[in-house]
Amino acid sequence: MPLAKTYKPEEIEGPHYQRWEEEGAFAAGRTNTGKPYTIVIPPPNVTGSLHMGHALNNTLQDVLIRFERMRGRDALWQPGMDHAGIATQMVVERQLDEQGTDRHKLGRSKFVDRVWQWKEESGGTIFNQLRRLGASADWERERFTMDEGLSRAVTKVFVELYKQNLIYKDQRLVNWDPKLLTAISDLEVENRDAPGHLWHIKYPIENEEGRYITVATTRPETMLGDTAVAVHPDDPRYKDLVGKNVVLPLVGRRIPIVADDYADPEQGSGAVKITPGHDFNDFEVGRRHKLDLINIFDQHAHLNDNVPEAFRGLERMAARKEVLAHIEAQGLLEKVDDITHTVPYGDRSGVVIEPWLTDQWYVDAETLAKPAIEAVERGNITFVPRQWENTYFSWMRNIQPWCISRQLWWGHQIPAWYGPDGHIFVEMDEDAALNAAKLHYGKETPLTRDEDVLDTWFSSALWPFSTLGWPDKTPELDRYYPTDTLVTGFDIIFFWVARMIMMGLHFMGEVPFHTVYVHALVRDEKGAKMSKSKGNVINPLDLVDEYGADALRFTLSAMAAQGRDIKLAKSRVEGYRNFATKLWNASRFCEMNVCLLRPDFEPGAVRQTVNKWIVGETAKAAGAITEAIQAYKFNEAADAAYHFTWHTFCDWYVELIKPVLLGDDEIAAEETRACAAWTLSQILHLLHPFMPYVTEELWDKLRHDSPIPDTQDLIVRGWPDASALPMDKDAALEMDWVIRLVTEIRSVRAEMNVPAGAKMDAKLVGAHPETQRRLATHADLIARLARLESIDLADQSPDRAVQVVIDEATVALPLAGVIDITAERTRLEKEIQKADAEIAKVDKKLANDAFVSKAPPHVIEEQHTRRADHTQTRDKLAAALERLKQAG
C-alpha cells in the first residue's frame, strides 16, 4: 500500500509503539549484548500526570536511550514510580474529606489499604502518557518505591546507617507544618518575601520603675514564650543592663538580659527578644545561656497552656492581634515599622512553617557528603553543564543534618521499636527487634514500633541500586550499576541527585552515575513559570494530539540548549510538525520514483557526481549529529538533522536528481534511485531518536518495498557510521558551483522581476576549462532548476542582458525587451559598490602593520583570498556594466 497523501501522526503512532513493546525492543539485554548503557528514570510521583517538565525530561532520556541502543549498547532505561509520601497522602485525604470522613476515623491500617487501592486504580497514569510520547523504557522492569524489594532496601539502609551512628534520634527545633502535622526538611521550606511589620515593644526593667528596654520583633505573639532579652556585649547603650532582668509583659515572668554576639546593634533597637522554643537562632542563644525553653504552641500552632489563660487556644494570627491589643493598651508599643521580610512556607501545604521542638530522626549528612563531594571533584561524576557543580558543592559543603522522619501514614515506617523504658531497637523486622529486646532485657518484652515514616526522598536516594535488586546480589545490579547518565531538572539536585550520590557511594562503594545532565525549566512563551494558578499551563498531550508526539519531541530537543530555560512557543511545534510532513512527502517522492533500498548498495562506489556529493553530505550530517548527541547538545543535533533533511536532501538533492530519474541513462538512473533510497534511510536513522514514530513508519514502507526486505525495525538498527563514508571533495566543489549558479540566476530573475514565462537562452562567458566541463555535465540540470530554455558557452555577453558573476565566469541572461536597462545598470552599480566596500574593508586591515605582524598567518591568508575573490567579482561586474553601456 502506498504512503498516504498526508502525514497523520495519530494514525501511525499507536501501532508502532505496540509493536515495539510486543517485540521486546525496549527490553534490556535482549536486543544487544554490547556494553550496557543505563539511565534510571527520575521516578514520577504516583499521583502525577504528565506536564511539560516530564515531557522534556523523558524526551531527552529517550533520545539518549534510542541513540545508544542503535549504537549497539545494551540500553536499559529503568522506569518506576515514587510513592510520594505527602503528595499521595494528601490526595487520598482529600477524597476522604469529600466522603465526610478522615484518616483518623479510618485508622492507620485501613487508611494505608485505601492508599494502595487508590494507587492500583488511578496511580501511574503518567506511564501511559509517557508511552504516547514514545518513551522506550523497559516497562517489564517497572519498580515502585514501596515495592517489597525496595522497601527492604530502605529498611536495610536505615538499619545499617543507624548501626554506623549515621542515623540518630534527636530533640531539637524542626520545621513543623501545622497543617499537615508533620516535620519537614529544610529543603521543603519555601522562603517567600512578604510585607510585614516590625513592632517595637517596651519591656520594663525589673525594680527600675519607668525604665524599659525596647525589643523589635516581626512575631509579637511569640513573646509569650520569651525567656531572655539579648544585647550585644559591646553595645554601650545596654552595657549596664546586662545581668539585670526584665518583667515580661502580659506574662509577668522575670527573664534575664544576656550579652550575646547574636544581637546586632544595627538591627531594630539592638536588643532582641529570645524565644528558644520557636526560633532557630534563639534556640542557639538559649543553649549558650542555658535559658529555659518554653513551648507555647500545640501541633496546630495554637497557643497552649504554657501561656496566660486569656490567650490559650488562639491561632497564631489571632494571638498576634490579641497580644498587640494588650501591649498597646498598656502603653508598651513604642512604634511600628513597615518592612518586607521572608516568611517560611511549607512547599506542599502552603502554610507558614513553625519552628517546633520535637523528637525526630536525622541523617548525619555531613559525614556522607564528604566522599560525595570528592567524587565530583575528582571527575567521577560530571555535571553537564558544568556550572551546576558549583551549586552542588556550595550546598554539600554546608550540608545540615537531614530530618528524615515524617508524621505521616503513607510511606516506609521507621524500623525502630521501643522498650517499656524507652530503649531503642533498630532492626530489619519486628521479630528481630523482639529477639534483640529479649537479649537486652533478659526476657521477652513487648515493644512498640515508631509511628513515623521516612521522607520520600530517603527511598528515592537508593533508586539507582534499589531498582536493580539491591540488597540482593542480582545479575542486573552487577551489570548495570553504576548507571551512565542521569537526566534531571536543577530543582531536584539537592533533594535527589546529591542524596543518590551519597547513598550510592556509601552502600555500593561506587558512584550511581557518571554524568548528570541538568536540563532547564520549561516556561510559557512569555517566560513565566507554568503553574495551575496562573492558568498558563500547556498540557503536552494537547500538543501531541494536535501535532503528534514526534513534533513535540523534536521541538523540545531543538530547544534544549544548555543552560537556558525553554520558553515554549506553539508555533515552533507547528513548524516541526511541518518538518515531519516534509519528510513524509520526500519519502513519497522516493516511493513514486521507485527508489528502492538495495542491500548491496555501496555508498563508496557511486559514479554520479550528485550521488558522490550527497553521500559526502550524509557523512557530514551523521558526524555532526553523532558528535552533538554525545556532547548532550540536543539542539545542535536536532538542527543538523533538520537542515540536512530539508535544505540539503529535499531542496537540492531531490531537485537535482529529478532529471536523472526521468532521463535516458538507465544506469545513472538506477544508481541514483538506489542512492536516494539509501540517503533517505540514513535520514530516517539519524532522525529516529528524535522522531521515532514517523521514521519507523517510513522505514517500514521503504524496507518492505525493497527487493530483499530488511528484517529489522528501525529502533534496533545500527547507527550510521560517518567515518565509514567517503567524502568526495571534488564532487562537493562541483555541486556547490551548480547550487550557487542556480541560486544566483534565480535571485537576479526575482530582483529584475523577470516574468515567469520568459524564455531565456543563457550564456556563460569567460569560463575556465574546469567550469566549461561542469557546464557541459550539468547544463540541462541548471537550465531546469533556473528555469532557462538553455545555457551554454559564449565568447561574449549578448546585448541588453542581465549579467551575474560566478567566480571567474559571467552568466548573461539575454532579456532585451523584457528588462529595464536602467534598472539593470543600477543593480550592477550597487553590486559593484558592495564589492568595493568589502575590498576597502580588507585593504584597511591589510594596511595595518599591527595586523599583518601579529595576526596568525591563516587569518592573513584568508584576507588575501577574500580580497582576490571580491576583486574578481568586482572586475567582472565592471565589465558587465561596460558591456551594457556599449549595447545601450
Next chain:
RNA sequence: GGGCGCGUAGCUCAGUGGGAGAGCACUACGUUGACAUCGUAGGGGUCGCUGGUUCAAUCCCAGCCGCGCCCACCA
C-alpha cells in the same frame, strides 16, 4: 547578604576572538507530476549601556542598567 544565569531580527531562540544565524511572522512572485503543513526570492539587527584587554570584541574582563533563579538565621 552571597551565588548563578539571561539581555542578538517584530516574536521564540541558536551561535562565534577575525565575513551576524534559524523557526515563526512579514513582502513579492509561483497551480514546474513529493509536498500550499509547499516552492523561489526578499526586507528586517549600532548582538542592553559604558569602559578595558587585543592587531581584531557581539564573543574575553570590569562597571552599570534591566530581568529571572538558587542559597542564607538577620529580630
